[in-house]
Structure formats: C-alpha cells, structure tokens
C-alpha cells in the first residue's frame with residue numbers, strides 16, 4: 001500500500017489518468033506508423049508512465065508523442081495492461097489474506113463452540129499394549145489418559161482380541177471399582193473395539209486402572225490417568 005500513496009504523491013488523480021487515456025485513445029494503433037521509431041522515448045519511459053512510476057509533470061512532455069506514434073501507443077497499452085494485472089493481483093492477494101484471517105477465526109470459533117462435545121468420546125488404543133494378566137500392571141507403562149468429562153469410550157482392544165461380550169471397569173489402584181459396564185466388541189475396519197457410555201464425572205482426577213475381561217476370565221489391567 002506504500003506504493004499506492006507514492007503514486008498519489010506523484011500527482012496522478014483519476015481525472016489525470018482519464019485524460020491520458022483519452023489522449024492516447026485518439027492515437028489509435030494504426031494511424032501513426034513510425035517504423036524507424038523516430039523520436040520515441042524508449043520502453044523504460046513508456047513502462048514508467050504506464051505504471052505511474054514517473055511523475056506526471058515529467059510524463060507530460062511525452063504525451064504529444066504518444067498520441068502521434070502508433071508503436072508507442074501499442075507498447076504503452078501493453079505496459080498498462082500488465083500494470084493493471086499486477087495491481088489486481090496485489091488486491092486479490094490482500095483480499096485472500098483477509099479471507100484467510102476471517103476463515104481461521106471462524107474455524108477457531110467453531111471449534112470453541114464444538115469443543116465440549118468434541119471431547120465427549122475418548123479413544124483408548126490398546127492395540128499395541130502388551131497384555132498383562134490379573135491385577136498386575138507392567139511397571140513403566142505409559143498410562144492411558146482420559147478426561148473426567150468424557151461421555152463415551154471407544155476402546156481398541158489388543159491385537160488378536162476376540163469379538164463378543166466384555167466387562168469393562170475403572171478401578172482405584174488398590175482394586176475397588178469406581179465404574180463398571182458391559183460392552184460388546186466388534187470388528188470395524190480391521191480393529192476390534194468396544195464402544196460404551198461412561199460417567200467418570202464424580203471421580204477425582206488421578207491414577208486409576210482400566211480393567212477389561214471376557215466374562216468369567218481374568219482382568220487385563222492398564223494404567224489410566226483421569227484428568
């Protein structure tokens with residue numbers, strides 16, 4: 001935009017612009033052949049007039065020539081079209097960057113509004129977890145993390161797990177359950193998973209154990225961090 005104000009400082013108003021165009025319009029492309037380009041100012045001058053890089057006072061002395069030399073008029077027209085294209089591109093780039101800012105803001109707002117429901121389903125991926133037996137936990141295993149706000153769990157069972165009925169519970173580390181439910185595992189897209197409703201909102205945050213078993217078999221336990 002700095003450039004725009006520079007141009008204004010050089011004294012081109014819209015009326016001046018129109019005057020030049022009108023003057024040149026009279027200089028039609030064919031009426032003034034000048035094959036030897038006698039007295040032509042050169043393409044640098046034409047380009048600077050077309051792009052308003054030359055002060056009007058300086059450009060003035062070329063106007064008579066431009067209105068009586070078809071080759072110069074042709075060159076000037078091309079420079080001017082190129083200048084207009086660049087100007088349009090600059091304006092489009094500005095408009096595009098405004099749209100991007102508006103878009104990002106809208107997107108952020110959308111997710112802010114969708115935020116609470118977006119976190120209501122948590123995916124717990126046990127596919128690559130080793131399968132512990134009984135209530136024992138593998139020392140050093142990274143705990144699964146879940147928000148207490150979560151309303152549904154989607155548990156991806158360890159690879160090779162069978163479909164069918166499962167029991168699922170969240171227990172404190174000394175063993176008693178704070179939440180218990182039943183679910184049916186099924187294969188979707190090659191993953192055996194259980195989707196089930198949960199309510200952990202009354203639990204305090206901290207370390208727990210997620211336990212899963214087929215009915216009447218041993219619990220498999222995974223460390224769980226409630227946030």
Ligand SMILES: [Zn+2]
Nearest residue numbers: 040041069072
């Ligand atoms: Zn000329």
